[in-house]
Amino acid sequence: MATRDLGRLGKAVKARRVKLFTSRLSAARAAGISKDTWKRVEDGLPVQPGTYSKMEPALKWAFESCEAVTEGGEPLLVEYVTTDGDVTMVSKPQVVSAGEVKDAVKISAFATMPDATIGSVQAQADRLVEELRKLGFPIEGD
Template sequence: MATRDLSRLAKQVKAHRWELFTSRKAAADSAGVSKDTWQRVEEGLEVRETTYAKIDKALGWASGSCIAISEGGNPVFVDSSKAGGASAPAAQQKLTVEAVRRAAFEAARAKMPAAPIGDIDAFSEELVEVLRRTGDIGDES
């Protein structure tokens, strides 16, 4: 994993928030996080991975954009009409539950070969639930 530059992320989140929202509270409400949590991101402090996913969605970025920015990349805009960002291909916007489970299982087995299968299955299910909450997969997938 690349080293994360949270100050770089903070600058981009703040700049884009100014374009979309009248206040930090409005942005936080849209994301479903507290104003203090949003402020932590804008100050370059660490937050949970699920928080980054919520901020991605509130800012109109594809899931994973906050992480990509912090690792030197650029956001991917879900709405291709936004200037300055690439649009996310349709195949990347929605994943099937089975594809997520399979990818999580294979990645966990590759990186943690000694982990019990039950733990890997539990991790896979939790990942599916996180992606459901962020809207990246649906219940019917």
């Protein structure tokens, strides 16, 4: 059985809460739990197992994302769409910055093509960002 790192989960929950909510109280209300219970999770303390399944929709995470984070994984970002009373979970690609994409291209290019010029690698990085945007991937910044 994998080790559960509640401290790691607490940091991930807090980082996501800060992006989505104005306060811990508003996040807790969205999840239908007390702000003290929410704080326990952020502090890396144990809570009732059902608490996580209440928090995940508020965080726009797929079910069992909290468990994945405690085991070293990452949460899956989703949107919850309600149609005629039915709720559907739709996966959502994680947003990355253009700079992150370009840095990844540069590292990869210089590791696999040591003779590549800086200019050609930069052009390839710029082109990749452009193509990803055309395909509809959420890329922020330049």
